[in-house]
Amino acid sequence: MEFQGVCHKMHANLANHSVTPNHTEQANVEYTFILDRSKVDIPFSLGQSIEISWTGNIYCTSCGKKTPKSYSQGHCFKCFKTKAECDMCIMKPETCHYHMGTCREEDFAQRVCFQPHIVYLANSSGLKVGITRINQMPTRWLDQGASQALPIMKVGSRRLSGHLETMFAEQVADKTDWRKLLKGSPEPLDLLEIRDELIGEFQDQIEEISNEFSLNLDFNEDVELLLSEKPKSFIYPIAQYPAKIKSLNLDKTPTIQGILQGIKGQYLMLDTGVINIRKYTGYELIIRFH
Structure with missing residues (x-):
């Protein structure tokens, strides 16, 4: 075929x-x-x-x-240099420069950057913090091979989520070790307990960032804690x-x-090696x- x-x-x-018996959605x-x-x-x-x-x-x-x-990831050189989806702020959301009037594409900003975003914890090659648009759950977690995930905050813009991710990255990794990811399943983590510890530890900084972004009257950039969310668990097809x-x-x-x-x-994962599609x-x- x-x-x-x-x-x-x-x-x-x-x-x-x-x-599961511990109330994890699997x-x-x-x-x-x-x-x-x-x-x-x-x-x-x-x-x-x-x-x-x-x-x-x-x-x-x-x-x-x-x-x-x-x-x-799939663009010609011209589009790479001109399209907003190829800008550095896609990789580093905290560097978003829309508020400076230098965004490459207004439509892209409205469609992507100023949509509700989620700050989450995940367990892929170990504990990590990440962000994604709310309509990209659970796709983002599955693309990263996360075995567990937990949304912890909902915010109104990509730049705001990026600042919160950078803040948490002082204590938690924000990248996945792909080699470790493919060596086996990570040890299960209590993401609820970790969430509560992080929010407590960074409470003052969260409030400071929230107050700074609340001054923007053009967009709703409030920070909402998602304390009622349940942990998610994913089982991949692996023999x-x-x-x-x-x-x-x-x-x-x-x-x-x-x-x-x-x-x-x-x-x-093939018997001859691994390939990132x-x-x-x-x-x-x-x-x-x-």
Whole structure:
């Protein structure tokens, strides 16, 4: 069976929801490959042989033009330099410069940056703090391969969430160690207890940041503590973690193949190595199942 198209990150969906005795909301993660921005229901399963080939073509996910190189996960150089979605503030929200009048795209700011955002705790390769738009839950957690997650604050803008994330990052990591992520499941954490400790420790700084942003009368940038949220737990389709982490690279080896042993975050775990599917956004791929 063969499928061909422009690669986008895999779509993750939750199934078999349940509540554990400790009141954690638990669900299984299911994946679908995305080619040409259409959900392709590829019938793959653990233990199946997969072959992924790159045709040598890359297409910009913004303008659609062919590009010799991918920038910022699937953009041509022109879009990389001009589109707001490729600005540094996407990676570092606290550097948002909309209030300075220098935003690249007004529409993007209204559609993305000034939508409600969540500050959350997660357990992926260990404890981390992160942010996401409210409509990107649980997608953001699943893309990062989080085994546990807990929303702790709701705010009115991306820049505000970035300042709070940076504040918490003084005590908690804000990045995932992808190698550790793929070596096994992390030890379970009491995210409710950690949340309460962090909010107590940073109470004065939270109030200071909240007061600063409340002066902006153009947008609702209040800070709301989410004390009634329950922890979330996610079970990924993994038959076996790799004994040794070997990264597979389509730029160096245009065709890779192996037996699918697991999926976590945006990584396929094969018996021959691991590959980050999101890294190849914009690449034209041929996917074969044997």
